[in-house]
Amino acid sequence: MTTSVTSATTVQRSPLRSWQFRRVVAAEFISSVGTQMTTLALPWFVLTTSGSPARMGLVFVIQILPVPLLGMPAGLLVARWGARRVTIVGDLVDTVLTASVPTLYLAGALPFWALLTVVALVGCVASGYLSAQRMLLTETIGSDEGAVTAGNAMFETATSSARLVGPAIAGFLIAGAGPLNVLWADAASFAVSAALLTGLPRHERTPEPLSANRMAEGVRYLLRDRVxxxxxxxxxxxxxxxxxxxxxxxxxxxxxYDANPHVAGWLLAAWGGGTALGTVVVARLARRIPPTRFAAYGGVGAAIVLWLLPWHQPAATAGLTVAAACMFLPAVTAPAAALLMLRPPEHLRPHVVPVFGAAVFVASPIAYAVAGVLFEHLAVGTVLAAVAAGATLCALLLLNLARHPETTSPGGPVAAPPPVRATPPPGGP
Known part of the structure; x- marks a missing residue:
């Protein structure tokens, strides 16, 4: 009798409570804190040593550029080596690359072109690392879409929390010890992440040949699958x-708000806090709501709140509006990540995920560049009203999908695994 009860408990145990999943999330949080520290420290280092804002901006561009350019080819490497190995190797390479910046500088051997080379290599590692992380997360959870959605939300909780903690720690360290020592801390965070992931069990799979045909097949699958x-x-x-x-x-x-820096800080903190709160809520509700419907709810909520942002209002309510808009967004991103990982056949997943990631990474820098021009010529309320209109169109897309979630295309049914709904254990994930 005891054995059967124990077996039943084992079957019902949530994968989100497993030590494997906790290691993946812990590794993400630790490495993200280090990355966010460097996001502040490296520009500060470039600006204080060169005095050139243009050089500081070029560092950002060089680091981001390899991600969309190499994301799809990097998927071939993930398919060949596996998510676990690519993630661990990426952490170790980032440890060396990040530590090389203060090492070369202290040795008097860090001209600007060498710094750009190091930064570009970090971007190259990120092109495969990002999709491998998501695949590794799914390998530790399984194929239940509710658990995967909740797991992605908790993963994003770690990332968004790091965005709050990392810059604060970096500011303290920069003031007390200088930006170079912050880079040492970032290098150490990657080493700790690699150590945590090394203990994960191997996911047995047949290595795939490095073929561009699989990459093209992944693109076709993404375009063919309506969801x-x-x-x-x-x-x-x-x-x-x-x-x-x-x-x-x-x-x-x-x-x-009279160029008040405290208001600027409040608004930015509201952004991070709202996102963190949203990921916690999504993690709690993910098993109860189908992903397409969850994404529709999140899209509608974000659109409604964003229509409030163009209007003049006190700083306190403006911050709450920003927080509320950001709170709804994880309800879109976490289900999207879960479906992206579960719908394609397993052999195509390394080739589907980078397509999605490359598109988003291309969109962000373009958006920043266009926004800067818009704010030069238009009132901030006008630009934010256009954003709300765009968010409304996105919400309508998601609503239509939630009403008609069929998975057929004009060419016939798309081979996608049917959703598997598991009974959540008592107490939630």
Whole structure:
């Protein structure tokens, strides 16, 4: 009798409580804190040593550029080596690359071209690392779409929490020890992440040959599958719109609130806090709501709140509005990531995920560039009204998908695994 009870408990145990999943999330949080620290420290280092804002901006561009350019070819490497190995190797390579910046500088051997080379290599590693992370997350959870959606939400909770913690730690360290020591801390965070992931069990799979045909097949699958195509289009829309909102926050603080830096800080903190709260809510509700319907709810909620942002209002309510809009977005991104990982056949997943990631990474820098021009010539309220209109179109796309979630295309049924609904254990994930 005891044995049967134990077996039943084992069957019902949520994969989100497993030590494997906790290691993956812990590794993401630790490495993301380090990355966010460097996001502040490296520009500060370039600006203080060169005095050139243009050089500082070039560092950002060089680091981001390899991700969309190499994302799809990197999927071939993930398919060949497996998500676990690519993620661990990526952490170790990033450890060396990040540590090389202060090492070369202290040795007097860091001209600007060498710094750009290091930064470009970090971007090359990220092109395969990002999709491998998501695949590794799914390998530790399984194929239940509710659990995968909740797992992606918790994963994003770790990332968004790191965005709050990392810059604060970096500011403290830069003031006390200088930006170079922050880079040492980032290098150490990657090493800790690699150590945590090394203990994960191997996911046995047959290595695939490095073939461009599989890469093209992944693109065709994404375009052919109605659910993935719609979710990817909506995510691309939000990936274009939300950077405009983020860039609008300091503009709002300057134009509406007497250039008060405390208001700017409040608005940025509201962005991070709302996102973190949203990921927690999604993790709790993911098993109860189908992903397409969950994404529709999130899209509608975000659109409604974003229509409030163009209007003049006190700083406190503006911050709450920003937080509420960001709170709804994880209800879109977490289901999108779960469907992206579960709908394609397993052999195509390494080739579908990079297509989605490359599109979003292309959209963000373009959005930042366009937003800067818009804010030069238009009132911030006008730009934010256009953002709300775009978010409304995205919400309508998601609503239509939730009403008609069939998975057929004009060419016939798409081979996608049927959704599997598991009974959640008592107490939730």
């Amino acid at each position: 993935l195509r719609t979710m990817a289009l909506a995510a691309l829309g939000y990936g274009t719109l939300m950077p405009v909102v983020l860039l609008a926050l300091p503009v709002m603080a300057r134009s509406r």
